[in-house]
Amino acid sequence: MILPALIAIGVVIGYPIVRAIQLSTTEFNPLAGADPTPVGTANFEQLVDDPIFWEALRNTAIYTFGSVAIAAIIGAMVALLVENLSGRARVVKTLLLTPWAVPFVVVAFLFRYMFDAQSGVINALLMDLNITDQPVDWLVSSTWALPTVVAANVWAQTPFFVLVFGAALAAVPNEVIESARVDSTRGLAMARHIKLPYMRNAALIASLLMVVANFNDFGKIWAMTEGGPGYATTTLVVWVYRLAFTSFELGYASAVGVIWLVLLLLFAIAYARMLRRGS
Amino acid sequence: MAVAVSERSAPAARPAPRARRQRGGRAARNVGIAVALFFALAPIYWMLSTSFKPELEATQSDPSLLPNEYTMGNYQSLFNGAMPFGSFVVNSVITAAAAALISLVLSAFGGYALSKGNFRLREPMSFLILLTRMLPLVVLLGPLYLLLLNANLINTMLGLIIGYISFAVPFGVWLMKGFFDGVPKEVIEAARVDGYPRWQILLRVALPLTIPGLLTTATFIFIDVWNNIIYPLALINTIENQVLPSGLMLSFTGQFKTNWGGMMAASVLTSIPLLIAFFAIQRSMVRGLTAGAVAGE
Amino acid sequence: MAKISLRDVEKSYGSELVLRDCNLDIDDHEFVVLVGPSGSGKTTLLRIIAGLEPVSGGDVYFDDVCVNNIDVGDRDIAMVFQNYGLYPHKSVYENMAFGLRRRKISKSEIDERVRQAGELLGIGDLLRRRPKQLSGGQRQRVALGRAIVRDPSAFLLDEPLSNLDAHLRVQMRAEILKVHKTVTATAVYVTHDQVEALTMGDRIVVMRDGMIQQVGTPDHLYDYPANRFVAGFIGTPAMGFLRCSVRRSADGDTELVSPGVQIPLPRERAAAIPADVDTVEVGVRPERLYLDQTAARSGTLSGTVEMVEQLGSEYYVHVNIDDAVITARTSRDQRVEIEESVKLTTDGAYAHLFDVETGAAYA
Numbered sequence: 001m002i003l004p005a006l007i008a009i010g011v012v013i014g015y016p017i018v019r020a021i022q023l024s025t026t027e028f029n030p031l032a033g034a035d036p037t038p039v040g041t042a043n044f045e046q047l048v049d050d051p052i053f054w055e056a057l058r059n060t061a062i063y064t065f066g067s068v069a070i071a072a073i074i075g076a077m078v079a080l081l082v083e084n085l086s087g088r089a090r091v092v093k094t095l096l097l098t099p100w101a102v103p104f105v106v107v108a109f110l111f112r113y114m115f116d117a118q119s120g121v122i123n124a125l126l127m128d129l130n131i132t133d134q135p136v137d138w139l140v141s142s143t144w145a146l147p148t149v150v151a152a153n154v155w156a157q158t159p160f161f162v163l164v165f166g167a168a169l170a171a172v173p174n175e176v177i178e179s180a181r182v183d184s185t186r187g188l189a190m191a192r193h194i195k196l197p198y199m200r201n202a203a204l205i206a207s208l209l210m211v212v213a214n215f216n217d218f219g220k221i222w223a224m225t226e227g228g229p230g231y232a233t234t235t236l237v238v239w240v241y242r243l244a245f246t247s248f249e250l251g252y253a254s255a256v257g258v259i260w261l262v263l264l265l266l267f268a269i270a271y272a273r274m275l276r277r278g279s
Numbered sequence: 280m281a282v283a284v285s286e287r288s289a290p291a292a293r294p295a296p297r298a299r300r301q302r303g304g305r306a307a308r309n310v311g312i313a314v315a316l317f318f319a320l321a322p323i324y325w326m327l328s329t330s331f332k333p334e335l336e337a338t339q340s341d342p343s344l345l346p347n348e349y350t351m352g353n354y355q356s357l358f359n360g361a362m363p364f365g366s367f368v369v370n371s372v373i374t375a376a377a378a379a380l381i382s383l384v385l386s387a388f389g390g391y392a393l394s395k396g397n398f399r400l401r402e403p404m405s406f407l408i409l410l411t412r413m414l415p416l417v418v419l420l421g422p423l424y425l426l427l428l429n430a431n432l433i434n435t436m437l438g439l440i441i442g443y444i445s446f447a448v449p450f451g452v453w454l455m456k457g458f459f460d461g462v463p464k465e466v467i468e469a470a471r472v473d474g475y476p477r478w479q480i481l482l483r484v485a486l487p488l489t490i491p492g493l494l495t496t497a498t499f500i501f502i503d504v505w506n507n508i509i510y511p512l513a514l515i516n517t518i519e520n521q522v523l524p525s526g527l528m529l530s531f532t533g534q535f536k537t538n539w540g541g542m543m544a545a546s547v548l549t550s551i552p553l554l555i556a557f558f559a560i561q562r563s564m565v566r567g568l569t570a571g572a573v574a575g576e
Numbered sequence: 577m578a579k580i581s582l583r584d585v586e587k588s589y590g591s592e593l594v595l596r597d598c599n600l601d602i603d604d605h606e607f608v609v610l611v612g613p614s615g616s617g618k619t620t621l622l623r624i625i626a627g628l629e630p631v632s633g634g635d636v637y638f639d640d641v642c643v644n645n646i647d648v649g650d651r652d653i654a655m656v657f658q659n660y661g662l663y664p665h666k667s668v669y670e671n672m673a674f675g676l677r678r679r680k681i682s683k684s685e686i687d688e689r690v691r692q693a694g695e696l697l698g699i700g701d702l703l704r705r706r707p708k709q710l711s712g713g714q715r716q717r718v719a720l721g722r723a724i725v726r727d728p729s730a731f732l733l734d735e736p737l738s739n740l741d742a743h744l745r746v747q748m749r750a751e752i753l754k755v756h757k758t759v760t761a762t763a764v765y766v767t768h769d770q771v772e773a774l775t776m777g778d779r780i781v782v783m784r785d786g787m788i789q790q791v792g793t794p795d796h797l798y799d800y801p802a803n804r805f806v807a808g809f810i811g812t813p814a815m816g817f818l819r820c821s822v823r824r825s826a827d828g829d830t831e832l833v834s835p836g837v838q839i840p841l842p843r844e845r846a847a848a849i850p851a852d853v854d855t856v857e858v859g860v861r862p863e864r865l866y867l868d869q870t871a872a873r874s875g876t877l878s879g880t881v882e883m884v885e886q887l888g889s890e891y892y893v894h895v896n897i898d899d900a901v902i903t904a905r906t907s908r909d910q911r912v913e914i915e916e917s918v919k920l921t922t923d924g925a926y927a928h929l930f931d932v933e934t935g936a937a938y939a
Contacts, residue, residue, distance in 0.1 A: 016445070017414070019422035030425065081311045092312060094561065096319050101557035104506045105524035106546040109531070110322045113329065113539050119338045121325060155322065187304060216416050219508035223528045237509075240417045245513050250421050257418030268410055465661030468628055469722075473675030474649035487665045 017261075023254035031248050043255035052231055052239065053256070060235040062146060063221070064214040067153040068207050074154070075161020075206075076199065082162075083169050093166065100159035108223030111152035115139055142232040145225055149233050153220060157213075161206055168202035169195060208271055215264065236260050326550075330354070330543040337539040353544035362535075363519050364545065367526035371505060372552075374436055374522060378443035379501040382451045386496055389448070390455025391481050395467055405456065411449040419445065420513050427514060434516050442510040447500040454499060458492025459485060498560045505553055523549050578638045578652070578729035578762050579604050580625060586633035587620055587786075594620055595786045598634070607756055607763045609777035611770055613809070617786040618766045619734055625764060626732050627651045638729070649678075651730075654723035658735040660715045662707040662722075668694075669703040672722045686725075693721040696758065697751070713744045720752065724759055731756070731763040737772065749776060770810050774798070782806050804935035807859050807928055813892050815859045816902025818877075819932065822854050832858055832875075832927065835898040839875035841924040848938040849929060856938070859928035862892065865904035865920045867912065875922040877902070881912050895920060 026036035114121050115138035123135040138148045180194045218237045227234035244253035332346040357364040393405050432438030470480040511525035531542050580602040587595035595617045602608050610618040623629040627648035635642050676686045694700040697717040737745045773780045774794045782789040790802040801807035807815050820832035830846035832839040879897035893904045929938040
């Protein structure tokens with residue numbers, strides 16, 4: 001019973017990994033009909049000199065860690081705000097979680113519409129408030145496209161942090177809160193010195209999950225910008241997809257994937273260390 | 280792994296001299312909550328409102344808060360327009376449900392083995408599963424594509440389901456392990472003492488005790504699959520065979536790129552199943568995702 | 577209906593040896609208590625007998641059959657777990673019946689056995705409830721009931737009373753013994769509470785650091801502890817210890833002496849100390865120390881009162897003698913104050929003597 005399940009998992013996960021590593025040392029266009037041609041480490045050498053690689057790496061870092069940092073901070077604040085809501089007011093908590101339940105493609109559509117240069121509500125608001133006198137080309141500007149995509153992601157992701165931090169706060173032992181109150185700790189001091197430390201582990205786990213989710217997030221970006229304009233919103237995942245499924249350079253795409261795998265592994269190890277130290 | 284999701288009772292009234300600052304604090308808190316609610320819900324309101332607007336009103340540069348003229352046209356044209364919206368829905372429901380069910384069975388076995396198994400590699404295996412959760416899907420996509428290509432499964436529901444399962448199972452195993460960890464060791468051992476073989480203990484003791492976990496895991500996988508856009512884009516190559524997210528994305532391009540009303544109507548319909556699933560499992564979801572992390576046990 | 581024997585049983589987790597050299601024979605129908613501080617290996621030993629853990633070395637025999645490779649479900653044992661291990665999703669009735677259904681027993685017999693056990697344990701009217709709806713004591717009874725209905729050849733109980741409050745614990749102690757008398761199966765009972773061990777066991781096995789220290793009846797363990805650890809572990813309040821020199825006079829008399837202490841030993845006690853030993857660890861039970869002066873008790877110990885515990889019927893007086901603290905159990909008529917200098921008397925015949933290095937008893 002144990003073995004079959006583990007073997008199934010091993011095959012489903014293990015095969016693609018091994019194959020990806022193997023493909024990364026070849027040149028291969030599946031549409032050309034030829035078999036993969038071994039090229040050694042040529043793909044990796046090309047990669048280092050590829051400016052798009054570095055741009056994608058930078059975009060990935062901004063998208064991944066930028067979204068998580070902003071969403072986590074807002075999430076912690078909101079969790080503290082709604083912590084003591086009780087009775088009927090608790091419906092507020094549920095409502096605050098709604099964005100997380102919105103499908104990615106819908107998030108993308110929503111932000112495409114709201115940030116549209118001509119008919120978007122954001123530009124209308126900015127112009128009504130005289131912050132700008134002409135429409136900003138959010139998603140077609142190489143400056144603003146990435147921040148806009150991050151904004152969409154933050155909107156979709158913040159509820160998750162609210163949820164996790166809420167659970168962490170509920171798990172702070174009552175006695176700790178009470179003894180702090182006996183010591184006349186209240187308000188912000190209570191939040192900072194008593195509650196935040198209890199949220200540390202939750203913050204680590206939640207951030208890890210969301211960092212991984214963002215690393216892998218293809219749907220929101222692709223449905224908003226398809227990685228453009230140019231490569232302005234092309235993260236690694238989008239780039240690999242573009243390489244593999246629009247220019248059909250499977251070998252090169254796999255090489256990017258392998259590099260990425262290594263980066264993720266390093267991140268995971270650093271993270272596991274941090275978590276162990278915490279507990 | 281018990282995460283206390285219960286409410287702590289609100290702090291009792293504090294001494295009088297503080298009362299004023301208290302009131303100020305409470306007002307600030309309520310303003311904060313209002314702002315948070317606005318940001319969370321305004322886009323959703325906007326989606327609903329726009330989906331009932333005629334095309335001209337949806338595209339005007341000075342948008343109206345409520346539709347000046349209500350229309351169901353956007354919804355109607357989804358089903359009798361050029362786009363095979365109906366097929367998207369059917370394909371999405373079939374593939375997501377099948378992937379969720381099959382993944383659930385595999386995840387239950389795997390999660391049970393990792394939680395209650397008694398073999399030497401249990402710990403490293405668990406870590407490995409956690410690691411595979413971090414794997415970039417797109418890296419796996421190339422080899423998977425070739426595999427399905429060789430098996431003649433490109434552009435088929437079955438191929439897509441296999442693709443979904445390959446990324447859903449590690450996640451499911453990890454979730455189910457967390458839920459099985461919540462079943463006391465003694466209960467399993469009691470069943471062993473009572474003479475039941477392992478697979479019967481799983482069926483008659485462990486699974487009945489993790490029904491909320493099973494539902495949560497299935498729903499989670501369903502949501503994950505419903506959201507996924509890269510697999511159908513890569514593995515399906517005709518528009519009628521597409522599922523909702525990829526199909527919509529491919530449909531609202533070119534001349535339809537600014538068909539905001541239609542886009543929002545499709546968005547509303549696509550969101551509904553997910554919203555229902557989400558609120559159904561909201562409670563046990565946190566527990567599943569943060570097992571062990573929050574309570575620090 | 578099983579004799580249980582352990583031969584050189586050993587258990588290690590990785591490089592950590594948690595049990596070694598465990599040899600033990602448990603007779604049919606016997607009630608044996610494994611007792612020791614936490615980490616002593618008592619629960620591991622029980623789980624090895626149950627078959628929940630494999631041995632790393634040595635053999636386990638049930639009625640002279642080696643059961644090393646027989647899985648727990650086939651050993652014909654029943655077990656009561658510390659946290660009861662009740663099936664939360666099954667009713668009380670089903671909790672008890674579950675183990676029987678596996679064994680091809682007719683429905684009517686299952687029903688009869690479950691109802692009988694329910695009556696015996698006073699939970700007959702709770703059979704339809706779920707474990708969640710029961711109090712701690714009731715859950716305990718269900719766990720016992722689940723073991724009884726199986727009619728096993730051995731009962732294994734792992735700290736079954738540790739989750740109950742003090743009052744209920746005393747009550748359940750009696751009840752478990754009553755049940756044992758009724759079903760007459762061999763029972764192995766693990767506890768960290770030496771009072772529980774003394775009151776319940778036909779024989780007691782004292783464990784420490786993965787090794788069996790001593791096996792014996794409660795009286796035997798109390799009167800003849802094999803080493804300093806057993807002496808200090810068994811008995812409340814605990815035995816006090818003093819390090820004394822052995823002074824042998826020319827005419828064959830022997831005295832234990834240290835600052836403030838002088839205890840003459842009867843000849844037969846003195847004979848137990850090897851001739852080349854001149855320092856010993858002396859242990860005195862609190863009830864063998866007296867505040868009144870009687871000529872018949874020639875041993876004297878002088879010190880200052882450090883603390884007095886009042887227990888209503890009696891007092892425990894903790895006396896500091898040259899930086900060692902020993903406890904005397906006194907009647908409430910003999911009032912002493914803290915810091916007061918007192919002189920205790922005792923009888924050398926009741927002094928326990930231990931090797932200074934190894935802690936082994938001289939006997």
